[in-house]
Amino acid sequence: MAKTTEAADDRSEEKRGTAGSVQSVDRAVSVLEILARLGEAGVTEIAEELGVHKSTAFRILGVLEHRGLVEQERERGKYYLGAGVLRLAGAAAIRLDISQEGQPVCRALADETGETANIAVLDGDAAVNIMQARGAAAVTAYNWLGRRTPLHATASGKVLLAHLPRERRERLLERQLARFTATTLTTPGELRRQLTAAADEGYACSCEELELGLNAVAAPVRAHDGAVIGAIGVSGPAYRMAEPLLVELAGQAVKAAADLSRRMGFAG
Numbered sequence: 001m002a003k004t005t006e007a008a009d010d011r012s013e014e015k016r017g018t019a020g021s022v023q024s025v026d027r028a029v030s031v032l033e034i035l036a037r038l039g040e041a042g043v044t045e046i047a048e049e050l051g052v053h054k055s056t057a058f059r060i061l062g063v064l065e066h067r068g069l070v071e072q073e074r075e076r077g078k079y080y081l082g083a084g085v086l087r088l089a090g091a092a093a094i095r096l097d098i099s100q101e102g103q104p105v106c107r108a109l110a111d112e113t114g115e116t117a118n119i120a121v122l123d124g125d126a127a128v129n130i131m132q133a134r135g136a137a138a139v140t141a142y143n144w145l146g147r148r149t150p151l152h153a154t155a156s157g158k159v160l161l162a163h164l165p166r167e168r169r170e171r172l173l174e175r176q177l178a179r180f181t182a183t184t185l186t187t188p189g190e191l192r193r194q195l196t197a198a199a200d201e202g203y204a205c206s207c208e209e210l211e212l213g214l215n216a217v218a219a220p221v222r223a224h225d226g227a228v229i230g231a232i233g234v235s236g237p238a239y240r241m242a243e244p245l246l247v248e249l250a251g252q253a254v255k256a257a258a259d260l261s262r263r264m265g266f267a268g
Contacts, residue, residue: 024060027050027052027056027060028060028063028064030049030050031046031050031057031060031061031064031070032064032069032070032081032085034046034049034050035070035079035080035081036081039080040073040078040079040080041078041079042077042078042079043057043058043061043077043079046061046079061079064082065079065082067084068082068083068084069081069082069084069085070082071083097264098119098121098130098221098229098230098260098264099119099130099131101260101263101264102119102130102131102221102230102232102260102263103131105119105232105256105259105260105263106118106119106131106132106133106232106256107133108256109133109232109234109252109253109256110133110134110135110138110234111133111135111136112135112252113135113137113234113236113249113252114135114136114137114138115135115137115138115234115235115236115240115241115249116132116133116134116135116138116144116234116235116236117132117133117134117135117232117233117234117256118131118132118144118156118218118232118233118234118235119131119132119221119230119231119232119260120149120154120156120157120160120218120230120231120232120233121160121229121230121231122160122164122230123148125151125172125175126148126149126150126151126157127148127149127150127151127154127156127157127160127231128146128147128148128149129144129145129146129147129149129156130145130146130230131145132144132145137236137240138236144235149210150178150180150210151172152173152177152184152185152186152191153178153180153184153185153206153209153210154206154209154210154216154218155203155204155205155206155216155217155218155231155233155235156204156216156218156231156232156233157206157231158191158194158195158198158204158205158206158218159198159203159204159218159219159220159228159231159233160220160228160230160231161195162195162196162198162199162204162220163199163220163228169195173188173191173192174188177191180209180210180211181208181209181210181211181212183207183208183209184209184210185209202219202220202254202257203217203218203219203233203250203253203254204217204218204219205217205246205250207238207246208238212238213237213238213239214235214236214237214238215235215236215237215238215241215242215246216233216234216235216236216241217233217234217241217246217249217250217253218231218232218233218234218253219231219232219233219250219253219254219256219257219258220257220261221257221260221261221264222257222261222264222266222268223261223264223265223266224264224265224266224267225266226266226268229264230260231257232253232256232257232260233253234249234252234253
């Protein structure tokens with residue numbers, strides 16, 4: 001009976017903890033919305049808006065300030081949105097921009113090659129496909145939209161991985177590289193050689209490394225400052241996308257990437 005009571009108490013405490021965490025997140029978001037609406041506000045004003053004690057508002061502001069999401073005018077004690085919000089907004093804007101600008105480019109690449117064209121962006125330690133267009137010769141109706149794919153086993157992923165800052169790239173390479181097929185690269189040394197080649201040649205390939213019978217090629221998409229923000233490429237059946245066609249498709253992917261990069265403001 002005692003054990004049953006203790007278990008019930010643990011579950012109750014867990015529920016309270018979960019509810020408290022959700023409430024804290026909700027209040028933190030509310031603080032950001034308040035500052036976005038008012039421009040700036042002091043602790044007392046924010047506490048009144050939230051309907052909480054000043055100490056609670058101060059703790060929330062302290063966490064947000066530590067993460068760079070709010071900043072404080074020291075002389076007047078007023079808080080305002082910080083540079084961290086701009087960083088997050090910028091990342092979201094880039095994804096929205098590349099989706100909008102990439103649509104005609106992706107469609108044109110699919111029409112030109114007859115295969116399936118995709119645009120992918122980095123999502124943590126994976127690539128996520130944000131756009132897809134099928135050409136007339138595409139043999140599969142598989143939908144890659146929204147699918148997160150491993151960086152080391154896809155053409156788009158290799159492009160994104162090749163252009164990461166060295167320290168971050170090495171951290172990812174130090175992890176165990178999952179094997180999906182017999183040709184998946186699971187040795188960091190060999191993968192590094194391919195990433196170097198991808199950076200030098202302007203494109204990357206994958207040959208049945210994620211799925212048997214599927215080959216792909218992709219090239220980097222750049223923002224106005226030259227930073228790689230995505231990859232555009234073509235995928236199709238291995239029996240058709242073998243050399244020399246794979247090399248030809250690589251050239252078409254590079255041209256599409258250059259077109260999309262210009263649309264994103266890159267003048268190089």
